[in-house]
Structure formats: structure tokens, C-alpha cells
Amino acid sequence: MKDLKHxxxxxxxxxNTNNELIEQARSEGKLALGYTCFSMIEVLLNIDKCFSVRxxxxxxxxxxxxxxxxxxxxxxxxxxxxxxxxxGGMNFMDxxxxxxxxxxMNRCAENIELLDLVPNEKFFVTHADIPYKxxxxxxxxxxxxxxxRVLNELRDVYGVDTSDEALRDALNRHNELCAIMTEIxxxxxxxxxxxxxxxxxxxxxxxxxxxxxxxxxxxxxxLEEIKNRKPDPKPWYKxxxxxxxxxxxxxxxxxxxEETGAFVVADRFCFGSIPGREVIEIDEESxxxxxxxxxRHYLEVSECPRFMSSEKVEQRRITVxxxxxxxxxxxxxxEQIKFCDFWGFERALAxxxxxxxxxxxxxxxxxxxxxxxxxxxxxxxQAFVESLEIKKIQKAKEARK
Amino acid sequence: xxxxxxxxxKSFVEWLKYGDxxxxxxxxxxxxxxxxxxxxVKDTMVDYVNWLKIWGVMMAxxxxxxYKIARGFFTYRWMPSYLGVPAFVDRNSMGLRGNMLKICHxxxxxxxxxxxxxxxxxxxxxxxxxxxxxxxxxxxxxxxxMTMSQIMGGFPNLIGIPYQLMPVFLVSEIDQLICIPYIxxxxxxxxxxDTCPVPTSEAGAAVxxxxxxxxxxxxxxxxxxxxxVMASSYQERRFKIPTYPLCFPVxxxxxxxxxxxxxxxxxxxxxxxxxxGEKWSWDAYFENMKRYNEELDLEMERWAINKTNYPQIFGxxxxxxxxxxxxxxxxxxPRTLKTYKKVNAIMEDGYExxxxxxxxxxxxxxxxxxxxxxxxxxxxxxxxxxxxxVLADMEMLNYDKPLNVEDEDEAFKDLARVYSRMVMRKHTNxxxxxxxxxxxxxxxxxxxxxxIMYQHVACKTMVGLQGLFDExxxxxxxxxxxxxxxxxxxxxxxxxxxRQSVNRYMEAVMGATPVDPSLVDFxxxxxx
Numbered sequence: 001m002k003d004l005k006h007x008x009x010x011x012x013x014x015x016n017t018n019n020e021l022i023e024q025a026r027s028e029g030k031l032a033l034g035y036t037c038f039s040m041i042e043v044l045l046n047i048d049k050c051f052s053v054r055x056x057x058x059x060x061x062x063x064x065x066x067x068x069x070x071x072x073x074x075x076x077x078x079x080x081x082x083x084x085x086x087x088g089g090m091n092f093m094d095x096x097x098x099x100x101x102x103x104x105m106n107r108c109a110e111n112i113e114l115l116d117l118v119p120n121e122k123f124f125v126t127h128a129d130i131p132y133k134x135x136x137x138x139x140x141x142x143x144x145x146x147x148x149r150v151l152n153e154l155r156d157v158y159g160v161d162t163s164d165e166a167l168r169d170a171l172n173r174h175n176e177l178c179a180i181m182t183e184i185x186x187x188x189x190x191x192x193x194x195x196x197x198x199x200x201x202x203x204x205x206x207x208x209x210x211x212x213x214x215x216x217x218x219x220x221x222x223l224e225e226i227k228n229r230k231p232d233p234k235p236w237y238k239x240x241x242x243x244x245x246x247x248x249x250x251x252x253x254x255x256x257x258e259e260t261g262a263f264v265v266a267d268r269f270c271f272g273s274i275p276g277r278e279v280i281e282i283d284e285e286s287x288x289x290x291x292x293x294x295x296r297h298y299l300e301v302s303e304c305p306r307f308m309s310s311e312k313v314e315q316r317r318i319t320v321x322x323x324x325x326x327x328x329x330x331x332x333x334x335e336q337i338k339f340c341d342f343w344g345f346e347r348a349l350a351x352x353x354x355x356x357x358x359x360x361x362x363x364x365x366x367x368x369x370x371x372x373x374x375x376x377x378x379x380x381x382q383a384f385v386e387s388l389e390i391k392k393i394q395k396a397k398e399a400r401k
Numbered sequence: 402x403x404x405x406x407x408x409x410x411k412s413f414v415e416w417l418k419y420g421d422x423x424x425x426x427x428x429x430x431x432x433x434x435x436x437x438x439x440x441x442v443k444d445t446m447v448d449y450v451n452w453l454k455i456w457g458v459m460m461a462x463x464x465x466x467x468y469k470i471a472r473g474f475f476t477y478r479w480m481p482s483y484l485g486v487p488a489f490v491d492r493n494s495m496g497l498r499g500n501m502l503k504i505c506h507x508x509x510x511x512x513x514x515x516x517x518x519x520x521x522x523x524x525x526x527x528x529x530x531x532x533x534x535x536x537x538x539x540x541x542x543x544x545x546x547m548t549m550s551q552i553m554g555g556f557p558n559l560i561g562i563p564y565q566l567m568p569v570f571l572v573s574e575i576d577q578l579i580c581i582p583y584i585x586x587x588x589x590x591x592x593x594x595d596t597c598p599v600p601t602s603e604a605g606a607a608v609x610x611x612x613x614x615x616x617x618x619x620x621x622x623x624x625x626x627x628x629x630v631m632a633s634s635y636q637e638r639r640f641k642i643p644t645y646p647l648c649f650p651v652x653x654x655x656x657x658x659x660x661x662x663x664x665x666x667x668x669x670x671x672x673x674x675x676x677x678g679e680k681w682s683w684d685a686y687f688e689n690m691k692r693y694n695e696e697l698d699l700e701m702e703r704w705a706i707n708k709t710n711y712p713q714i715f716g717x718x719x720x721x722x723x724x725x726x727x728x729x730x731x732x733x734x735p736r737t738l739k740t741y742k743k744v745n746a747i748m749e750d751g752y753e754x755x756x757x758x759x760x761x762x763x764x765x766x767x768x769x770x771x772x773x774x775x776x777x778x779x780x781x782x783x784x785x786x787x788x789x790x791v792l793a794d795m796e797m798l799n800y801d802k803p804l805n806v807e808d809e810d811e812a813f814k815d816l817a818r819v820y821s822r823m824v825m826r827k828h829t830n831x832x833x834x835x836x837x838x839x840x841x842x843x844x845x846x847x848x849x850x851x852x853i854m855y856q857h858v859a860c861k862t863m864v865g866l867q868g869l870f871d872e873x874x875x876x877x878x879x880x881x882x883x884x885x886x887x888x889x890x891x892x893x894x895x896x897x898x899x900r901q902s903v904n905r906y907m908e909a910v911m912g913a914t915p916v917d918p919s920l921v922d923f924x925x926x927x928x929x
Contacts, residue, residue: 068867068868069865069866069867069868069869070864070865070866070867070868071858071864071865071867073595073858073859073861073864074861074864074865075861078865100651100652100830100832101651102627103626103627103829103861103862103865104861104862104865106832106862106865107833107861107862107865107866108865110832110833110865110866111865111866111868111869114833114837114869115869127652127832128652129650129651129652129655129658130651131648131650131661132623132630132646132648133646133648135664135668137660137661137664137665138648138661140660140661141650141658141660141661144657144658145652145657145658148657305631306627306630306631308621308623308630308631308633308634308646308648309646309648310637310644310646313634313637336593338593338595339593339595339861341596341597341626341627341628341631341861342627342630342631344592344593344595344596344631345592345596345600345604345628345631345632345634345635346631346634347591348587348590348591348592348593349591349634349635349638351591352590352591364591366593
């Protein structure tokens, strides 16, 4: 397939946390709000003069200082973010909107706050409390937290317009972006799709990590380009896989998977598009206000394993099965960043369930934050892809009989 | 010559009066329970009588259902470990004399008594063999062990059992090796080995079918930490009974989300009513919580005495009883209050007479962070070996406000507050304010010389603050001794290694000499 016009530019933007678009937006008087978790509602961080930046730490090397503060037993993503703050790589942030959803990220945020690592005068860290299940009262709980810990803080510290009109405007912009990404993402369902999993991952990361208003034009253009793109006569992949698990912001990991011949058809991981890039529908007739409806949407679509009620546990399993069928996947890869408690437990159990109860071939792996140099990971991926290929051959033979 | 004989005579009289000065020989080699500490004639008698009483409690328990309990011994691997209870009490009373020895026995006997009731009910109701008492089983509401018991105060006809308490949690304090098969089983299944051993063991016990089967419903909870949240899905899958997830706000100091906790409590009560047919009784609840409040007052008295120059209770004796009364008993059993009164009377007597807490008391200490289960008696060793007296433990310093016993709406709010502040939630939820500035405040209140800082290597909430603890202690000139452990898995950090952390600091930094050199180094890796 012909290369996408803006791909190199997009890849370049992802080489650093603080990229040229963030600098441009800040020079235009916008406020950069860092966040790390799906549970921090992205729409709210793009209200009025704010823009959201989902934090990552590309090209992380040593994490010695963060390890001193957080020990070598904690999630490498959290430590990498902290280390990058020590290095000054997050100094662009006007606020860090953290959620108390996972203990390690919470401690990371607290270290940033207490050690005063971002030297901006009005910089603040906010910690929002996220519920563990979906009930009317937990939706209200979530809305109270988002109002108090995010919107009110932004209004009081930076004079941000947090009115319903401003929120609706942010939502409309969010939905426009999500509609584009959904349309691109759906093309992965085709047998011979005009986009690779890696390319989609790059585009998706761009939407999370750059000021959205500065990339929307290029995304629109890219959508048209992909729609008109001529795929190779034969599909390039050997097998189709759904990737499920904890955060992946590392381009090299998806690249590594696809280099072994597996096409990542669905990205059901933190920083992925399922969920995160679906349009948020608002019921104008509802008694609930706009913020509450947005909160309800986030709670309902969330696939985070920290939701512990039976129906949410079941929802996660059904979602993976549905994605595997919808995207015609040959297998499922459950991945977990090392030391992540939520995904550590979820991966161990759900990988058995998907294999034994839903009949999907499953690869279950834990991985470091930076995966590109992991030969072991590559070998396991290769072996999995080969096993899927063999299964396909055997299936075809049986069908011929 | 005369002088020599006189000296020998004097030391013999002292020996008869105060007992062994060195007790390390008791812990060398096999099981420590085969030999007993000589504490002087009087205190040995006190100890021996109380030792017999512990056996008495255990024998009384077996008589409740001899066949079913005997069968349990051969069915559940954790049951025989409870034969180590007397040895556990011995370890917790090492080096103790006088009032503190009596207090230790009083507190532990009450805990053992409560534990035996749980086990007896579990064995009688167990439906695994087809002869479980179904009527009893229907009356049992199973709780996640990390959930408090106060809600059951409103259901006087039901029995609340913290499900994993006996098969996993408590037994791991008695037998250091008991959780290893659970941990290995679940890790073989695919769970990473870096998770906290509590939820790991709970999930492993489910996989190994170590839980007796019973109960009308199960109350799972998010408490205290991320691992516990996740272990619920393993257990729910195994228990196969209706489950209610009780989920309290993480940032529980924020009163703006208190309503969420209140609604959850109401939901939980409704769930119990639906699955048991029983109705919540405010009268019964208020009556039980009055007792809880009375116990709380007595606990506050203990804290107040310990802040003076004449503390009267220390270590696990104090912490474990507080945790038991606060969380497991929750004011429901009058015997807990009785023990409180008895112990406080002894303490007050000691305080009035200005008695030293131990004969070798040298340093006032606070223990912070989550303590090791497989070395629950670590404070006893600190005292016996180095004269370090642990006056307060982070886990016991939880909610200290009385619960409302008059107004129903306010009572719900207080229930949500106390549940949000269950044991172990202090260091796992609510932000750094709970543990970091709080520690320096407690050090000042208790006038502590030393902080024993447990470093539970798999506790990702506390290790996430380790650098800040280190820095702030240095800034304040506080002696902070890091003691690594892995909660329920002694293979990661052994008891001996835990002791070494203290030994090295005391020798190198404090320049101290041990009060009992025979306890500095010994092997106890294969004992209970």
C-alpha cells in the first residue's frame, strides 16, 4: 500500500511528549491539561481554552530517580511519567488531572505534586475519585467529582468557562473527532483493509496526545486518503488479532506485533480506541444534565478491570468476544504492563475464560513499558501467529473434507 | 568465696523471681512450642494457666461438632495450622512479665474464642459433604474479610462471617507457611508474582477449594486495595452465591461523596434482606453500636495512656485486638467489651503505680505501613531483643469517632464513614495525607524515638511513597528503620532478614547493644 501522506509527520509528533503542536497551542494562550487515564473525562479537558494531553514518556531509558521514589515494584508507566517530570519533559503542563483509579498512578501524581516537579506558577494536580460500579448514585458521585475536582478547579485557577454551553461545544468537537476515528477504525473489519493496526495506533495516539483542534484537519484528510487507498491485492497479514489489556502508548509494541504477521484489528487497551473514540450520544429529553450524561457514558462504556460488579465483569468478557467476532479475529492477545495489579488479575483469569468458554485462541503476556528490545516478546508473538496459521490451515482442510 | 556464693544465691533468687534473661535458645531448631519460657515462678504460673485456658477454648470448640470439625482437619489444609495457636500466643508474649503478660493473654484469648466460633459455624454449615446444616447456612451472610461487621448489628438473627478470615488471613499470622500453596497455585494459573499476597492467597484458596461451602450471599468489597478489588472476580466465580459489591469512595475524606457510601450501605442492607428474608432492625443496630462506642472509649483510654511516659500496652497485643474489635467484631459480641474493661483496669492499675511496660524498655517506637502476617509478633521480638516498645501501629489508628445511635440518617452517614476507614484502607486509599504527614503527627503525639517502617514489597500504595518517607524522615532527624517483608510469603523476605534490618540499624546507627543478645540471630524459617 502507498504510504499515508501525514504518517511521518504524525510519527514525529509522537517522538516527544511535548511536541510542536503543544507548543503552538500554548503560544496561542491555550492551557495544557495532562492526564493518564480513560476515567479522566477527555471532553472536560477540552473545554473552552483548554486542551488535553494524554501523558506518555516515549524513549524512556533509565528510571533511577523515579525508582528511588516509587520502588522497582511499581508500574513502569507510572515511573516513566514521574521520571520524565524530573527531567523537565512535562513542564508544559498547566495542570495534571489525575484520577484516584489505580493506586500507583495516584502515587505518581502525588509525588509530582509534593516534589513540585512542574515549575509553572499556577500548576496544580487534582485527584478525582472514580466509582467502582455503575449505579445512579455512582454516576452522581462521578459527576460531583468531575465538577468539583476538574471543572471548578479550572474555573477558579485559570478562569476557564465551564458553563453548559462551553461543555456542549467541547462535546461537539470531541464527537466530530470520534466520528472520524470510528470511520477509520471500522475499515479494519474488512478482509483486505486499507489501513494497518500500526497506522491506526499512530492516528489514535495523535488524537490523545496532541491538541485536537490542531490535528482535526489532517485527520479528515487522512480519512479520505484511507477511504480511497488501494490495498495490496492480497492481505499482508497472516492472522488477525484483538489486543486487550493495560496501557499501550508505545508505537513499537504494535509494530512488533505486526512485524510477526499479526494484524491488530481491534485495540481494546488503555490508549486504544475501544472505548474512547466512540461518539457520545446525548438524550436531549433526559432529566439528567449534560455533565451527568457524559459521566454516565464514560462509566457505562469503560472496560477497566477495576469495575468489580458482576455485570461489568461479564461486560468485559462479552466485549472481547464481540470484538473478536465483529473484527473477524483469529485470536486474542491479553497483555499487561508489568506490575499493573488490575490487568495482572484480569489477564490471568480472562485469558483462560476466553480460551475455554468462548473458544478464542489466546496469548497472555506481561511486558515492560518499552517493548521494542524484547526478543522474548517477539518470539512469543511469532509462536502465537504460527499457531493461529496452523489452526487456519487445519480449519480449511476440515472444511474441504 | 562467700561473696561468690552470695552472688550465686542472689542471682538464683532473681531467676526465680524474674525468670530467664536470655530466651534465644527457645527459638533454635524445631518447633518453639516444645519448650516454654521460664518467666519467674509467679509469671510462669500466670502464663501456664492462661496457656491451659487457650487449650480449653480450643477443646470447647471441638466439642461443638466433633465429627465435622475432625473431618475439617483432614479436608482443609488450614485447619491443622490452628493447632499452632498456643505457640502463636507464646511468640506474642515472649519476654513479657507482670501486667503486660496478663494483658497479652486476655486479648488473645478473646480473639481465639471468636475465631473458634467462626470455624465451628463454617464446619457445621459446610455443604461440601452433603450433610451441612442448611438452616444455619441460610442464616450466614458471608463478607469479604476486609469488610467491617457493623452492618450485621442490624440483623440480630443472622450470622456474619468474614469468609476468608479463617482459611487465609488469620491463619497466616499463626502459621507462616500456610499461604505458600495458595500463592503457588494461583501463580501457576497465570497471576503475576508481584501482586499483594493477601488477594493472591485469597484467589489461590478459591482455586484450591479451601473455602467451606455455605452461606446465603456474599458481600464483596473494594477494600482495601486494587488487588482486593480484583480478587473478587476469582472468588465470585468459585463461591457461586449471589454477590453484592460494596464499593466506598476512595477519597473518603471528601464529604461531598459521602452520599455514595450511604447509598451503597442501603443497597447492601436491601440485598441482605432479599437473600435472607430477614428485616433490618434499627433497635438491634443501635444497641450493638452503643457497645461499639463504649469499646471505642476504652480504646481511646489505651491510646491516651500510651502517649504518657508510662505506656501500659504494646505491639501486636494492642494492634491486633483493636483491629479485631474495630473491624471483625464491630461491637456485636458483649465478650469483646468485657475483655476491654478487664484489660483497661489492668492498664490503669499499672499507670497509677507508674509501672514500666517491660523490664527492658529503652525506646519508644511507632510501626508504620502494613505489618507482616508471617511475623505478626515482630514487635515482641523488637522489645525482647532491643528494648524497642511499639506504642502504636498505623493499622490500629483508624476511625476514632463514635457512631450515631439515635438518628437513622446520621447513623447511615457514620456507617459509611467507618466502613470507608476500615483497617488497611489508611495506607491504600484517601491520599498521601493519611500516611505521610500523619506519621510525623503520630511520632510527636507518642513522643517516639524510632519508626519501624514496614516495607511490604508488593504493596504498591506504600512503596509509591517510599522516597518521600525517606527524605522527610531525614529532614526531621527521625530514626526510620526500613523493614522489608512480603506480608504472607516468607520466601521473599524471611523473618531472619527482617530482624537483620533492625539489627544492622541498631548496631551501626544507634550504636546500641541488645538487651538479649541470644535473640539477635536465630533460625525460625521452618517453625510456625
